[in-house]
Amino acid sequence: MQLVRGIHNLQPSHRGCVATIGNFDGVHRGHQAILARLRERAQEFGVPGCVVIFEPQPREFFTPGHAPARLTRLREKLTLLDEQGVDRVLCLAFNRRLRELGAADFVHTVLVEGLGVRQLEVGDDFRFGCDRSGDFDFLVKAGVAEGFTVEAASTIEVDGARVSSSRVRQALADGDLALAEALLGRPYSIAGRVVYGQQLGRKLNAPTANIQLKRRRTALSGVFLVTAMVAGRRWPAIANIGMRPSVQSEGLPHLEVHLLDYQGDLYGCRLEVVFLRKLRDEQRFPSLEALRNAIDMDIASARAYWRANPL
Known part of the structure; x- marks a missing residue:
């Protein structure tokens, strides 16, 4: 798996991929479903599958003293992503400059000019850009204008509730390691x-x-x-x-x-x-x-x- 640190390190050879964006904290079963679809679509297009992540995670930037506990540090997360068959990770420094980047500018600068995205895989609740102004519908419209397609990942449930990083954290806080294992898949x-x-x-x-x-x-x-x-x-x-x-x-x-x-x-x-x-x-x-x-x-x-x- 190739790791690219920052937009400035993207090369022309990195253009052309199927991508997904998110924190991927814990790389739980919901994340794994997105990554499985990423692999499938990347094979169909004949391009690498790329995961875009942020360091620090956005809530750690905005409220460092109140951000939720990390399930995985960067090194652990990269190991788990590699085990899921990810070809490339673009790790973006979440700083003031990125925080002020609007949704349209993020799409054009990172996804289009930087990565040359052919298709984007995201959760249906995904939001991004300055003030979280970008959502799934925004991405679909942007994809039509910029020449890429967007696909929403299906929700994964365990015991009738959606798998999420916050639910894993709660299970761990409660000492329910069996539930945490069911949510993580390990x-x-x-x-x-x-x-x-x-x-x-x-x-x-x-x-x-x-x-x-x-x-x-x-x-x-x-x-x-x-x-x-x-x-x-x-x-x-x-x-x-x-x-x-x-x-x-x-x-x-x-x-x-x-x-x-x-x-x-x-x-x-x-x-x-x-x-x-x-x-x-x-x-x-x-x-x-x-x-x-x-x-x-x-x-x-x-x-x-x-x-x-x-x-």
Whole structure:
């Protein structure tokens, strides 16, 4: 999959494609349906399938302190898009200049002059441009004038309700990992690099891999049964994700993973942590001894689970 960062990096060779536009946060089953149609139409036209995304996501630009938690950071999103058979991703920096670009100018500058779009695949609720003035009907009319066609993706439902990134976030916030998996089409996971932390876990006889999150908020919090991929092997583990109320924190969320019976140095390694079941909410403990007892109980619960459900 080819990644193009910014309109200024588009080349004449990038013209001619079937495209779709959106945040694609989580690349859930609704997104996957759009991407499947993108692949089909790209094959019919004999051109690449291109996904146009934004960094940061628009709501992160407008209200950074109140934007919803990311389901996937850019690197994770690109990996998922690649797995869906996307040929090319155009990643646009969402800044003041792009925010002020009107719908008609966006179509002409990005879709027509930049990408030479033959057909556009979008959700029927898609809106874009300055003040979200562009919608599906606008695109259809613009396509007639500019020489491309527009197709609306069918709504995908699970349990009688539309699949959406916000619904995935709510399922994760509720600790309903089974529903999140049904909406995503896979278990929810977070990937990141192991960095040095406070090494408190060693003092509690439960050393942890501290995963760099690079996000202000997380879609879920608490203590979970997880697996962690290490050197090609899926390892049973437990994880705490959240604000760590019992220890001194800088106000940013942390992901700490304890791999059961693992011996080795993980610093600098990139781990994918797959969330399987919630054990409990985060809570503040009055002492390190109380925290140690709770961690011991969490590990005991994890061992019992993995004995009954071996990998």
